[in-house]
Amino acid sequence: AASSVSGKTYVIGTDTTFAPFEFRDAGGELTGIDMDIIRGIAASQGFAVEIKSLGFNAALQALSSNQVDGVIAGMSITDARKEIYDFSAPYFESGVQIAVAKATTDITGYADLKGQTVTAKTGSEGETFAKSIADQYGFTVKSLDQSATMYEFVKSGNAVAVFDDYPVLAYGISQNNGLKTVTDKEPGGSYGFAVNKGQNPELLAAFNAGLADMKSSGEYQAILDKYLKDPT
Numbered sequence: 204a205a206s207s208v209s210g211k212t213y214v215i216g217t218d219t220t221f222a223p224f225e226f227r228d229a230g231g232e233l234t235g236i237d238m239d240i241i242r243g244i245a246a247s248q249g250f251a252v253e254i255k256s257l258g259f260n261a262a263l264q265a266l267s268s269n270q271v272d273g274v275i276a277g278m279s280i281t282d283a284r285k286e287i288y289d290f291s292a293p294y295f296e297s298g299v300q301i302a303v304a305k306a307t308t309d310i311t312g313y314a315d316l317k318g319q320t321v322t323a324k325t326g327s328e329g330e331t332f333a334k335s336i337a338d339q340y341g342f343t344v345k346s347l348d349q350s351a352t353m354y355e356f357v358k359s360g361n362a363v364a365v366f367d368d369y370p371v372l373a374y375g376i377s378q379n380n381g382l383k384t385v386t387d388k389e390p391g392g393s394y395g396f397a398v399n400k401g402q403n404p405e406l407l408a409a410f411n412a413g414l415a416d417m418k419s420s421g422e423y424q425a426i427l428d429k430y431l432k433d434p435t
């Protein structure tokens with residue numbers, strides 16, 4: 204199966220800024236864990252990729268309508284998504300967490316969100332989770348399309364908290380983005396590479412084969428270390 208990808212070019216959708224998984228480096232080039240993984244697998248499996256930085260929800264829509272062949276975007280493997288997409292083997296364990304502005308002292312748990320507005324990304328696991336507890340804790344969810352916009356929304360006081368994936372919050376906080384976490388992460392989905400249901404099975408097989416090679420050669424761990432060990 205892996206040989207049938209040979210020489211082909213696949214269009215891959217991704218998020219805009221979801222560091223350390225995808226973001227632009229100082230020179231404006233798309234970089235990050237997801238980018239290194241998909242480019243490394245493409246190189247080892249003999250196919251080419253054209254990466255489209257679409258935004259998370261837009262990438263999922265593009266996949267549903269076959270405008271892209273695959274999505275790698277820190278995308279969690281969920282049961283609901285498995286109905287409409289086919290996923291690779293998991294490659295990173297994640298989970299949702301909340302963050303608040305650094306100066307905020309009166310929010311230490313979900314109960315403190317009562318009567319407040321929070322933000323989460325349109326179409327994300329964070330949004331689904333926030334909405335699932337919104338009634339119970341009495342808060343409102345304002346969905347936005349990009350992590351960077353959500354963080355600004357919190358820092359400007361338009362929302363008191365953001366629900367996002369913990370490794371992305373942790374990375375941003377390590378770069379002094381003005382936020383802090385106040386709760387433990389929720390156990391969550393693992394990230395997978397997705398194709399549209401029943402489409403591009405050879406691409407999915409090649410991804411899984413390439414990922415397995417990358418793990419056994421140590422290249423996968425080297426990619427994680429590059430972005431997570433000493434983020435600068």
Ligand code: GLN
Binds near residue numbers: 221326
């Ligand atoms: N992991 C989350 C999800 O799949 C968020 C992904 C993202 O924002 N790029 O919903």
